[in-house]
Amino acid sequence: MAPGGKEGKRPQVRRERKGSVVGLFSGIGGLERGFELEGFETIATAEIDGACLSVLSRRMPGVPNLGDITLLDSLPKSDVVVAGFPCQPYSQAGRRDGLERGGTPLRHLLRLIEHSRPSIVVLENVAFILHLYGGEAITRLTNRLAKSGYSWALRVVDSRAFGLPQRRQRLIVVASREFDASRTLLGHVPGIAAQIDGVSAKGFYWTEGSSGIGWADNAVPPLKGGSTLGIPCSPAIWDVRRGTIVTPDVRDAERLQGFPVNWTLVPGQNRAQERARWRLIGNAVSVPVARWVASRIARPSSEPPERTAIIHSDDAWPRAAFGWSRRRYEASPEPMILHHDPILDFLRYDVALLSHAATRGFRRRYEQSSLRKDEKFLRTLRAHEQRMRTETA
Numbered sequence: 001m002a003p004g005g006k007e008g009k010r011p012q013v014r015r016e017r018k019g020s021v022v023g024l025f026s027g028i029g030g031l032e033r034g035f036e037l038e039g040f041e042t043i044a045t046a047e048i049d050g051a052c053l054s055v056l057s058r059r060m061p062g063v064p065n066l067g068d069i070t071l072l073d074s075l076p077k078s079d080v081v082v083a084g085f086p087c088q089p090y091s092q093a094g095r096r097d098g099l100e101r102g103g104t105p106l107r108h109l110l111r112l113i114e115h116s117r118p119s120i121v122v123l124e125n126v127a128f129i130l131h132l133y134g135g136e137a138i139t140r141l142t143n144r145l146a147k148s149g150y151s152w153a154l155r156v157v158d159s160r161a162f163g164l165p166q167r168r169q170r171l172i173v174v175a176s177r178e179f180d181a182s183r184t185l186l187g188h189v190p191g192i193a194a195q196i197d198g199v200s201a202k203g204f205y206w207t208e209g210s211s212g213i214g215w216a217d218n219a220v221p222p223l224k225g226g227s228t229l230g231i232p233c234s235p236a237i238w239d240v241r242r243g244t245i246v247t248p249d250v251r252d253a254e255r256l257q258g259f260p261v262n263w264t265l266v267p268g269q270n271r272a273q274e275r276a277r278w279r280l281i282g283n284a285v286s287v288p289v290a291r292w293v294a295s296r297i298a299r300p301s302s303e304p305p306e307r308t309a310i311i312h313s314d315d316a317w318p319r320a321a322f323g324w325s326r327r328r329y330e331a332s333p334e335p336m337i338l339h340h341d342p343i344l345d346f347l348r349y350d351v352a353l354l355s356h357a358a359t360r361g362f363r364r365r366y367e368q369s370s371l372r373k374d375e376k377f378l379r380t381l382r383a384h385e386q387r388m389r390t391e392t393a
Contacts, residue, residue, distance in 0.1 A: 019079030031082040034290020075116040084124040123173040150175035151324035155185040161336035162288035165219040165343040182322035184296040186305035206236040209365030218342040225282040249349035258287030356388035
């Protein structure tokens with residue numbers, strides 16, 4: 001049954017109201033912090049990772065943690081449930097196990113939503129989930145939400161549209177039992193596009209190089225919690241003008257996700273725990289994105305989005321869509337303006353030169369790969385490798 005009436009009737013507009021939030025798969029609290037900055041109150045989180053719990057207890061003192069959601073029968077009563085559920089089964093770099101095998105956390109999440117029936121649900125995951133098994137995962141997700149009486153909207157958003165020089169595209173899903181969810185995500189993101197003359201730097205993954213490197217002009221590729229080398233680490237930045245290869249400070253990584261500096265710093269951390277901060281940051285939700293979603297929930301658009309096409313069961317999923325009951329529509333939202341400073345202007349803390357061993361390893365993988373080579377980049381790599389070998393000799 002569609003929210004607010006009989007099957008097939010479009011949901012109603014929602015008046016401005018804020019309220020309480022329960023966070024699931026909370027990580028270091030990116031979604032929760034974004035909502036709190038917009039005036040919502042977090043009344044509970046759910047997280048089992050020890051390092052994340054150390055951050056949450058320090059940054060959100062007094063907020064109870066529900067622990068493992070697979071052991072919960074219900075959720076505390078709240079206005080909004082937010083969840084950046086684990087992305088590894090759905091990411092292009094992950095196992096691509098999808099909803100059935102790797103998607104156990106999502107199944108438990110949906111079970112709790114169906115049992116507790118919060119008014120609003122906000123989900124975040126990698127954009128690749130739209131294509132997983134031909135879109136089967138997102139089809140099942142939206143069908144379950146609609147069956148439970150929710151209208152829903154989804155949209156791929158990029159953190160660069162919120163002033164962060166990080167090419168981070170994520171899928172946001174908003175579902176509501178009380179108002180038309182399409183009026184939240186499918187409007188315009190305000191902002192003034194920065195004038196960037198040329199490419200002064202290119203971000204890339206120094207831990208990759210065999211099948212891809214994640215090029216990002218005047219930005220870094222998505223910060224992530226792991227790498228093919230099995231360690232959490234920073235991306236690298238090719239300073240095109242100076243001809244050097246550098247890595248950002250972890251405090252700037254926090255800023256690249258919209259967190260305050262040292263959000264993940266816990267007193268008494270050893271060196272391994274300091275390095276693990278990259279994993280925590282890479283797995284987080286960008287705070288400005290979460291705040292924008294919260295603002296749109298509090299103040300939805302007065303006009304519904306334009307319907308460009310009906311989405312049939314065998315259609316590929318678009319990057320923006322909405323629906324309720326058995327109805328699914330492709331949307332054509334106004335474009336998000338990408339407005340950010342070039343990465344080297346954004347960085348506040350001293351960068352580090354990429355080490356000789358790291359440069360050599362990446363250069364070898366890159367040269368041996370079938371990737372199309374950038375000869376200027378290769379010359380820079382070789383010169384940087386030689387320089388670092390001399391300095392460490």
